[in-house]
Amino acid sequence: MTGALTVLRFHLRRDRLMLLWWIAGNVLLYWSQAVSTDGLYPTQADLDKAAAGMADNAAFIAMAGPARALDTLGGQVAWQASAFGAIVAALMSMFLVGRHTRAEEETGRDELVRAAAIGRHAPLAATALLVVIADVLMGTLIALSLISYGLPAGGSLALGLAAGLTGLVFGGVALVAAQLVESTRAAYGITGAVLGVAYALRAVGDVGNGALSWLSPIGWGQYLRPYAEEQWWPLVLPVVAAVLLGSGAVALFDRRDIGSGVWPARPGPARGSLGSASALAWRLQRGSVVGWSVGLLLGGIAYGSIGDDVADLIGDSQFSKDVFTAAGGSIVDSFYATAAVMLALIGGGFAIASVQRLRGEEAAGFAEPLLATALPRWRWAAAHLVVTVVGTLVVVLAAGLGMGLGFAMVTGDGSAVLRLTGATLPYAVPVLVLAAVAWLAYGIRSRWAAIGWLGLGFCFVVMMFGEVLQLPGWLMDVSPLRHLAQTPAEDFRPWPLAVLVVVAVAAAAAGMVALRRRDVVSA
Amino acid sequence: MDTVIDIAGLVKRFGHTTALDGLDLQVERGEVHGFLGPNGAGKSTTIRVLLGLLRADGGIVTMFGQDPWHDAAELHRRLAYVPGDVNLWPNLSGGEVIDLLGRLRGGLDEKRRARLVERFELDPTKKARTYSKGNRQKVALVAALASDVELLILDEPTSGLDPLMEAVFTDCVDEFKDGGRSVLLSSHILAEVERLCDRVSIIRAGRTVETGTLADLRHLTRTSVSAELSQAPSGLDGLAGVHDLAVEGVRATFEVDTVHLGEALQALGRFGVRTLTSQPPTLEELFLRHYGEEVAS
Numbered sequence: 001m002t003g004a005l006t007v008l009r010f011h012l013r014r015d016r017l018m019l020l021w022w023i024a025g026n027v028l029l030y031w032s033q034a035v036s037t038d039g040l041y042p043t044q045a046d047l048d049k050a051a052a053g054m055a056d057n058a059a060f061i062a063m064a065g066p067a068r069a070l071d072t073l074g075g076q077v078a079w080q081a082s083a084f085g086a087i088v089a090a091l092m093s094m095f096l097v098g099r100h101t102r103a104e105e106e107t108g109r110d111e112l113v114r115a116a117a118i119g120r121h122a123p124l125a126a127t128a129l130l131v132v133i134a135d136v137l138m139g140t141l142i143a144l145s146l147i148s149y150g151l152p153a154g155g156s157l158a159l160g161l162a163a164g165l166t167g168l169v170f171g172g173v174a175l176v177a178a179q180l181v182e183s184t185r186a187a188y189g190i191t192g193a194v195l196g197v198a199y200a201l202r203a204v205g206d207v208g209n210g211a212l213s214w215l216s217p218i219g220w221g222q223y224l225r226p227y228a229e230e231q232w233w234p235l236v237l238p239v240v241a242a243v244l245l246g247s248g249a250v251a252l253f254d255r256r257d258i259g260s261g262v263w264p265a266r267p268g269p270a271r272g273s274l275g276s277a278s279a280l281a282w283r284l285q286r287g288s289v290v291g292w293s294v295g296l297l298l299g300g301i302a303y304g305s306i307g308d309d310v311a312d313l314i315g316d317s318q319f320s321k322d323v324f325t326a327a328g329g330s331i332v333d334s335f336y337a338t339a340a341v342m343l344a345l346i347g348g349g350f351a352i353a354s355v356q357r358l359r360g361e362e363a364a365g366f367a368e369p370l371l372a373t374a375l376p377r378w379r380w381a382a383a384h385l386v387v388t389v390v391g392t393l394v395v396v397l398a399a400g401l402g403m404g405l406g407f408a409m410v411t412g413d414g415s416a417v418l419r420l421t422g423a424t425l426p427y428a429v430p431v432l433v434l435a436a437v438a439w440l441a442y443g444i445r446s447r448w449a450a451i452g453w454l455g456l457g458f459c460f461v462v463m464m465f466g467e468v469l470q471l472p473g474w475l476m477d478v479s480p481l482r483h484l485a486q487t488p489a490e491d492f493r494p495w496p497l498a499v500l501v502v503v504a505v506a507a508a509a510a511g512m513v514a515l516r517r518r519d520v521v522s523a
Numbered sequence: 524m525d526t527v528i529d530i531a532g533l534v535k536r537f538g539h540t541t542a543l544d545g546l547d548l549q550v551e552r553g554e555v556h557g558f559l560g561p562n563g564a565g566k567s568t569t570i571r572v573l574l575g576l577l578r579a580d581g582g583i584v585t586m587f588g589q590d591p592w593h594d595a596a597e598l599h600r601r602l603a604y605v606p607g608d609v610n611l612w613p614n615l616s617g618g619e620v621i622d623l624l625g626r627l628r629g630g631l632d633e634k635r636r637a638r639l640v641e642r643f644e645l646d647p648t649k650k651a652r653t654y655s656k657g658n659r660q661k662v663a664l665v666a667a668l669a670s671d672v673e674l675l676i677l678d679e680p681t682s683g684l685d686p687l688m689e690a691v692f693t694d695c696v697d698e699f700k701d702g703g704r705s706v707l708l709s710s711h712i713l714a715e716v717e718r719l720c721d722r723v724s725i726i727r728a729g730r731t732v733e734t735g736t737l738a739d740l741r742h743l744t745r746t747s748v749s750a751e752l753s754q755a756p757s758g759l760d761g762l763a764g765v766h767d768l769a770v771e772g773v774r775a776t777f778e779v780d781t782v783h784l785g786e787a788l789q790a791l792g793r794f795g796v797r798t799l800t801s802q803p804p805t806l807e808e809l810f811l812r813h814y815g816e817e818v819a820s
Contacts, residue, residue, distance in 0.1 A: 106652065183613070183652055267648035268616025275626040284612065365610035369663060372574045372604035372676075373627035376596040520576040522567070 003118030007126035011100055015130070022092040023138045026163065029088065030081045031145045037076045047071050059305030059410055062203040065222045066210070074155045074227030077146065082162055082226065083202070086218045087195065089138055089167030093131050094191045097174035100127040103184040105259050114258065124175070124253055128246055131171035139164025155227030162221025165238035169217040170195060172245025179252035182261040217241065277375055277383035284361075285354060285384070289391040292350040296343055296399035303339040304406020304420065310335040330489070336403065336420060337489040341481055343399035344427030345460055350395045351435035352452035354388040359442055359449040362521050371520060381515055385508065388435055393428050400424025423487035429500045430480035434459065436507035443511030446521045525552040527587060527674055527705045528573065534581035535568055535729075542568045544729035545582065550674075550707050555700050557720035558709040559810065565729040566709040567607065570678050573707075574604060586674075600629045603667035607679035607709075609659040611651035617662045618647030624666040636669040642691050657683035668695050675699060675706045681715060693718060713807050725810070733809075744804035745778040748787065753795030762790055773797075 012019075041047045051070035054060050061067055065083050069075030101124070104110040113123060143160030147153050170191060177190040202219035205212030213219030223234040256262050274280050310332045358381060361367050371377055403424060404417035438452025462471065462479040476482055480500055485493040528550035535543040543565045550556040560566050571577045573586060575595030584591055586598055611620050621640075625631030640647055643661045651659065660683045667675060675696070681689045696706060696719055710716050716723060717737065724734040733740060745766065752773045759775060760768050764783030769776050779787045781804065791799070 183650075185614075265650060265653055268619060268650050270616070270618040270647040272616070272619030272622035274615075274619055274623045277627070280623060283615075365606070365608065366612055368571075368576065368606055369604065369609070369624060369666075370627065371576060371595075372599060372602075372606075373624055374596050374600045374629050375627045377575075517578070519578055520571070522571065522576075 001119045001122055001125055003116065004122040004125040004129070007113065007118065007122050008129050011126055011130045012133075015096065015099075018095075019134055019137075022088070023134070023141060026085055026088045026092070026138055027141045027145050029085055030077065030142050030159065030163075031149060033077045033081045034073065034146065034149050034151065037073055037080070041076075044071075047073070047076070050076075053309050057305075057307075057309065057410075058207050059302075059307075059406065062207050063302050063305070065202065065218075066206045066213075068225060068228035072227060074146075074151045077151065078155065078159055078222075078226040078228070082159060082222050083199065083218055085142070085159075085163045086166035086221050087199065089135060089163045090170035090191075090195050090217075092138070093135060093167045093171030094174040094188060094195075096131050096134060097127055097171055097178060098184050098187050098191075100130065101175065101178040102181075102187045106182070106184055110258065121250065121253070124250065128171070128175065131175075132168065135164040135167035135171065138167060152227060154230050158224040158226035158230045158232075161235065162224050162226065165235065165242070166217050166221050168242045169238045169245065172242045172249065175249040176245055176252065179249055179256060180262045182259075182263075182265045277370070277380050278386065280370075281383040281387045285357060285387045285391065288350065288353065288357075289387070289394060292347065292391075292395045293398040296347055296395055297402040299343055299346065300399040300402020300404075300424075301406035301409075302402075303336070303343065304403040304408075304416075305410050306335075307407055307410035308332050309410075333489040334486075336407075336423065337486040339403060340400065340420070340424040340427055340487070341463060343403070344396050344424065344431050345456065345463065345481070347392060347395040347399055347428070348431040348434055348456045348459070351388060351392040351431050352438050352456055354384070354391055355435050355438040355442060355452055356449050358384045359446050362446055365522065367520060368522065377520075378512055378516055381512065385439065388439075389432060392432055392435060393425075396428035396431065397421065397425055419488060423492075426484055426487060426492065426497055427481065429497055429504065430459075430484060433480040433500050433504045433507070436504040436511070440507045440511035440514065443514035444518070526550070527552050528556075528707060529585045530569070530573075530582065531584075532582035533569065533572065533579055533584055535565075535572060535577060536580050542729055543572070546726060546729060547731045547734070548724050549734075550705055551722075552705055553700070553703045554721040555696065555706040555708060555719050557716040557723035558707055558726070559711065559713075559716060559723055560709075560726040561711065564726050566726065567678055568729075569726075570604075570676055570707070570709060573676065574599070601672055602674040602676055603628065603670050603672045604676045605660070605663045605667050605678065605680045607682060609656075609663045611654070611659055611662060613652035614650060616648055616650055617645060617654065617658070620651060620662050621647065621666045621669070624663075625670055628666075628670045628672070630671070631666075631669045632671060636665065639665045639669055639695070642695070643688060655683065657685065657688065660684060661688070664692065664695075668699065673704050675704070675708075677706065678709045679711070680708070681710075681712060689715065711810075713805065713810060717805070740809055741781055741804055744781055744809055746781050746784055746801055746803060747776070747778045748784075748791075748799070748801045749776040750774070750791050750796055750800075751798045752791065753797060756791070756794045759787075759790060762787055 041050050048071050055067045055070055063083070064079050067079060070079060104113070104123070110123065139160040141160075142163055143156045146156035146159065173194050174187065174191040177187040181187050181190065198216040198218050202213040202216040202222065205214070205216065205219060213222070217238055220234050220237045223231070225231050252262050274283060367380065370380055400421035400423065401417070404420035407416040407420055408414050434452060434455045437455055438449055441451040442449035459479045459481055462476045463481065466476045480503070483496045483500065485491060485496065526549055528548060530546060530548040533543050533546040534541070546565065546569060548558070548569065558566055558569070568577065572579050572584060573591050575591045575598070578592055587601060589598055591598055615623075621636065622631070625636070643665060645658065645661045645665060649658075651662070654662070660680060664680060681692050684692060693715070696708070700706060708716065708719060720737070722734070722736050723740065725732050752775065755773055756770060756775050759765060759770065759777065762783070763786065764780035765787060766778045775791070777787075
């Protein structure tokens with residue numbers, strides 16, 4: 001263990017910004033639930049009405065957790081935030097562990113550290129300590145922020161503990177996964193799969209008799225019953241699990257060599273079938289297309305399963321009516337128009353990441369040997385661009401399909417599948433405009449591809465806070481999403497869509513011209 | 524003669540820094556041309572201009588009589604390239620990368636591919652993330668040497684290989700050259716250049732400072748001589764081209780400009796030579812002299 005504290009200090013130094021964003025983000029998630037619940041249901045009567053509508057909606061319960069004390073502000077916050085907050089904590093722990101264990105070994109940096117006068121277990125211990133510190137800090141700040149908002153201290157503490165301890169358990173899972181496999185990506189895959197199973201177990205358990213929820217770390221946190229007559233003994237479960245996982249990781253670490261995993265890497269094919277730039281681009285990005293599609297399908301189902309109870313959910317306050325009926329039309333259609341834009345914007349994350357991928361290929365030096373073959377530069381770039389365009393369409397389609405399916409499941413209205421899918425798909429075009437702008441920036445200078453994230457962030461701000469912040473109209477009109485008909489609340493209009501298509505094609509073409517004229521960045 | 528690569532007065536700037544400052548380079552058909560220079564001299568930049576990855580800011584560059592920037596893809600059918608730092612997609616196997624690069628270049632010679640994998644002792648089923656630097660280099664070498672091309676461009680291709688594999692590499696380059704094909708070999712491993720290259724160009728700070736056959740260049744260098752004589756010599760320090768003379772009794776050691784070697788030996792003969800060792804200049808010394816001047820200035 002010699003040197004563990006030095007290594008820990010080094011970790012904290014490297015991670016300070018990353019930790020800040022994760023922790024601040026999650027605290028904000030909990031805190032914003034309190035604010036928005038207060039905004040949506042200003043009176044006890046509103047709360048009672050909402051609670052009555054929600055408590056027997058199985059889809060809601062599957063998504064969020066067991067419905068307890070929903071007629072109180074605390075109960076609402078716990079219900080809306082506890083599952084997702086726990087997932088955020090788990091992801092933070094997973095990335096912290098992966099980054100400091102397997103990724104360090106994979107890059108060989110670990111050897112440099114291990115060659116110093118430190119104990120064999122020091123890097124592992126430092127990483128475990130880092131995760132403990134991060135999760136404790138996150139849980140404490142969640143509790144404090146809710147207490148300072150005026151919620152009962154006991155429930156706030158339980159909610160903070162639930163998030164922090166779930167994070168800790170998945171930190172343990174990630175630590176074990178990092179011993180098992182040789183690549184960081186595979187370690188994330190294992191941890192992510194365990195997290196997915198944990199979420200699904202508690203979803204099924206919560207809808208049923210609750211037994212399966214006891215198998216899930218997320219369920220353990222929810223069994224602390226925050227704001228609903230807290231029970232404290234389930235705290236033992238995550239603590240014991242984290243200790244067991246941590247010692248398991250140490251035991252596994254002791255039986256493997258540095259750089260290799262307990263499970264040897266599977267060999268790949270000796271002969272390759274990849275023979276074109278398109279095949280390679282698809283191979284490199286297919287995981288991302290599938291992952292985003294599944295994620296947005298589930299997100300769509302979540303929105304869709306609210307069904308036509310929208311009115312109950314968003315309450316009677318003037319604020320919520322202003323937000324959700326801005327598009328005109330019925331409140332249900334208006335809500336789904338907002339949801340469609342929201343999901344498409346999230347899908348924009350795929351589009352921008354996909355453009356960034358090209359930049360990554362270039363910066364990592366992967367492009368150089370390819371471009372030294374008979375592959376023309378434009379065709380290399382076009383292959384990735386095609387994946388970006390098709391992938392974005394698929395991802396947004398999945399979101400719309402999910403929404404339609406969710407809606408149909410809850411209301412029994414099968415025609416909603418086609419209607420909501422059709423209403424969501426056009427929003428892929430403004431997202432592609434954002435991608436095209438990122439692509440143009442990339443064409444001019446490799447590093448500028450990151451501008452795409454700024455564009456996406458700008459559109460989010462305009463959509464969520466444009467009216468509240470009273471941004472000038474011309475500024476908000478820069479967001480390509482502002483120009484489409486708000487389907488399904490409004491009738492579809494082809495012209496704005498056609499104009500956006502032209503803008504996207506023009507930007508992409510200009511980007512291609514620029515890319516063909518500039519130097520390729522070396523690794 | 525048939526010139527494969529012809530560069531005259533090549534200039535390349537990155538912002539305010541000038542990486543190449545009027546560089547000249549000619550590679551003739553059928554020769555292995557050594558391209559020597561210290562780190563940062565501009566070797567890789569020159570190669571990247573030749574590959575059409577970087578755009579020249581000045582000068583004339585032709586390859587097979589064509590412009591490497593405009594006709595990049597067409598020219599690349601006729602050449603294969605091995606970068607100094609081979610970066611591969613971590614989740615593809617070595618075999619997949621070899622086949623991908625080969626197909627994109629216009630096809631691989633299957634038999635040669637199999638033989639090269641065996642000779643370089645490469646395991647093509649391993650994922651690229653698990654390869655060492657040397658193994659990644661082998662992947663790129665196999666992909667390059669198994670293609671049917673007229674020109675190999677190699678940028679410090681053996682920096683990660685062990686001596687055994689270096690020998691395999693040397694044999695492969697010899698075989699490649701026997702077909703009348705050309706190689707541009709950038710390196711700072713001098714033994715490799717001496718062993719392989721017909722001609723060399725030495726560059727420093729983006730300019731060509733010397734070019735010619737190894738024999739040509741040796742005229743510019745000194746031979747070190749160490750002799751044991753029958754009687755103590757005198758007057759050696761007055762000879763033209765003699766440097767660093769040290770006389771200890773009947774032993775004399777000195778360096779002499781190679782062009783004055785004959786006169787120096789005649790002078791020694793007058794004192795009765797018992798033993799004589801002379802060492803021809805190595806490329807190492809040639810190199811050191813060029814960069815030594817830089818250090819001195």
